[in-house]
Amino acid sequence: MMSNYRFYYEPSEHECENASNSYLMSLIAIIVGLPLPIVNLIATFFFYIANRKGTHFVRWHITQALLAQASFLIFNSYGFWWTISIVISDEKISNGWIAYMICIVIFNIIEFIATIYTAIQTRKGIHVKWWLYGDITDLIVKP
């Protein structure tokens, strides 16, 4: 699902730290934002704003983290509001709801593990390119 490369230049210590922090940001925000999916995105987005003028390596990894968060927001929000509607309105627990919840939990766990792994690798200066997200980032972020 991901591939490790050497970046076309050797990123400095400071760059590695910033790139790794962008992934950590989304992990830390999970503690606050577990029930509210948008908190993750906001945290990553502000980190993106703060570093958008950074070097290519940093920008690349922030964009990848942001893209992943943004796409998960859609699925997680849908699940979140479905759950809220069960709690406060006439909507009942159904097979569909349980299936959807299992689905997003599986996808979130995969993303969570991938994020931890990537945070560790980028800290070492290894360029980790995710399946799909890495390709989109390549299209968006130009050196």
Add this chain to the structure above:
Amino acid sequence: MEKVIIRIVIILVLFFGLFYGLQQIDWMTLFKIEETTKSNEEKFGELIWDSINGTETIVKDESVNQAIDSL
């Protein structure tokens, strides 16, 4: 660009395929959700009834009840 679109389609198919597949399993009977809901409803009903019985004065007079019921 083409690669990206194909991969987006793959991931969407994967997600909705998994969702569709999981939906085929009868989770409601597996987790005994309907029975649990029913027994919880009964428990709540009893609880509320008990608390009303304990705190309010209940009029059991036939003539009053009949007048109310006929409304």
